[in-house]
Amino acid sequence: MRAPRVAIIGAGPAGIYAADILTKEHESATVDIFDRLPAPYGLVRYGVAPDHPRIKEIVKALRRVLSGDRIRFIGNVDYGTDVDLERLQQHYDAVIFSTGASSDRPLEIPGIDLPGSYGAADFVSWYDGHPDAPRDWPLTAKSVAVIGAGNVALDVARMLAKPADEQLTTEIPDNVYQGLSLNEATDVHVFARRGPAQLKFTPMEFRELSHSPSVDVIVEPEGFEIDEAGQAAISASKSTKLVVNTLLKYLDTEPTGAPHRIHIHLCQAPVEVLGEDAVTGLRTERTEFVGDGNVRGTGETIDWDVQAVYRAVGYYSSPLQNLPFDDARGVVPNEAGRVLDQSGEPIAATYVTGWIKRGPVGLIGHTKSDASETIRCLLEDLPSLVAPAVDDEDALLRHLLDSGVDVTLWDDWERLDAQEIALGAGAGRERVKIVSREDMIAAGRAHAEQVAS
Template sequence: MSRPLRVAVVGAGPAGIYAADILTNQHPEASVDVIERLPAPYGLVRYGVAPDHPRIKEIIKALRRALGKPGVRLIGNVDYGRDLKLEELRQFYDAVIFATGATEDRDLDVPGVDLPGSHGAADFVSWYTGHPDVPREWPLDAQQVAVIGAGNVALDVARMLAKPVAEQMTTEIPANVAAGLAANQATDIHVFARRGPASIKFSPMELRELSHSPSVDVHVTEEGFQVDDAGQAAIAASKGTRLVVDTLLKYLEAEPTGAPHRIHIHMCQAPVEITGDGRVEGLRTERTELQGDGTAKGTGEFIDWPVQAVYRAVGYRSTNLADIPFDDANGVVPNEGGRVLDLDGIQVPGVYVTGWVKRGPVGLIGHTKSDASETITHLLEDLDALPAPARPEPSAILEHLAAGGTQPFLWEDWERLDAHEISLGEAEGRERVKVVDREEMLRRSKA
């Protein structure tokens, strides 16, 4: 018989849930508690995917099966670093896996970045996905908007700003988001990429979806549509890159339909300053020129764009965790194959990472699964050396939380909240309507 194993996974997004699923599949005597700070599971799949992308959210069905299986227990509404510390977790678990992801915006180091009207894309995404810990209102009074970035988050932001709210009322957006989008004044959204079409990180499907709204025209600016030797090689090597370039070409050649909202994609434009007196009044970019090796160099030619809001979609970043080493330069927990290392490069016993906090915010769901598999393999290799917890019984952690005044959110609570959100959606002919307020989430989960 294999050794009984108690493991805590901190973070109930895909990375954490896959780690729990793989561990319980590979080690029948393992039991896993997935500890989540929100009163809802699924992480960025729930709070990072645009509401008009139901196909992407199909992954929730797989996550639900994994999180609801025997041997896996959800303990939500518990904030690591506040409600629990590492030394406390060690009392109850043989090992701890951190899967806290990357939820903050990466810095953009240009003058004017702190002006009112300059927004982090992650904050906007949290607002329109109904995250319980962000303000309920969002300023949407700008007619001309800049989005800085060349990834799918930039496309999501641009599409959410361009698409009329009437076209989004089949989705799960809550009432406050619908009201905010109804007041949106944006007519032109300008998306800026530093390099050319072969370097853009859009997925082909998301790029094609920009034109699915009859209220939105997509324009690609001919100037900056450069493909160098490295770009040609990327197109030849990757079907995805080829499809992105082909789609951009179609937008470049398309005739305007006269739609009331427009998304403009500008390539080889690097942001150098957000301008304005007291608030955002413009964005200054520098034209860049491809160097043949995939890099771009500034030309010294600058353009001022009269925009009233700027969204910075230049990537996500993980945040440091209490009592855990953190590589601030790279925004990850230092590790070797998921084994956490201290500042001297020595393995920290019984502590592991997986997902974006392990490798940085790159890759898709498939990468998350392979990440988790690698981490679990190394954890099981270390099994005999793991220090046994003093209080391994499953009830001990719940008793500890209750003694500290923390009300945990369990799987049966999620099932009640889930059913309530679905019922709200049914009343409006939608699949679901999210509950936004944290206290209401907790109240509905106990009803």
């Protein structure tokens, strides 16, 4: 039985879990994990708020996987530009796509494209120091609306409400600190379309919303309704019960007079972003329950005086070159991880895992079950897969280097990682992120000659 070589596109948790499971399940399998960024870890590095270092602890486990002998990280390689599916199939027995979801799901309401209306994913990329994000962010609005009832909405609200100096214990780069220090927001309004039992916050993240002494969390009593379906959800889920209990505590707590406030509005559905040349307000419609946990509009609207709107209604995956794509669901069509063509037949040796497989739902750890299912299918298919035409495991890497791609390898990442930690030590922090792609590559340079030889 031959030793399979597998390419994984995307070095976030989903791709790393897939590599880990494959190399554990097959004792001779080897994996090359490609990523379009010079650094690994995907969502953990560029999607988790910097003031949540506890979540970033997952990097320790991911690092152990990537440092394994049969797994190779190949960064700064853009699928569709630097390499395509046909070339990958010439070098590998199978290809797994784990590209995640990094764009914002659209919100189709009038005015959503006005200046001052932003997608949460773009804002997250900015404050997380993503190399492709702008270096500056406009933070002149005093009153801000955040549309959404999940953890990303909480992150956006918290980052807009907390003073910049409270972020100086985190890994934020200097440009983000400078931007946040100019933030004029005093009131952040979070709007949820349904009620307390339907909020998608995780309990710990929701409790942490009030940990800043500079921020009051104010739950508006209007819309605080729990129908029979909501009560059943509370009884069935400890997490839902904890979120509702936290909500009740906020509701019963008197504001301290802190200089910044986060307002939680329930049963308010956005219907229009107001303004002509820029955002001047948000119009919401009061909703009511219909008996099964869903809501309908009542026709009663409220106009909120805000100067910026952030939509945090979900992430959306990007289509991939030479692969089918379900625009409605934002996923690559698949069955248990096997990619399906337009007729519903599996495409040989081509797989997906993570959010590009099932949509952007669930926590980071949930991608493990996705990866297990996909790898199980790959191993079942392995006897029927055609061996790659090119037997040299370094041939594709040499081709990329010869084509002028500034490839980064694991050793480069370790040097970049060490440099960020050193920058943090100088500022009394765990690390300070290096932001630009060029600076990231420069910090880890000095491998190309060794590979080429």
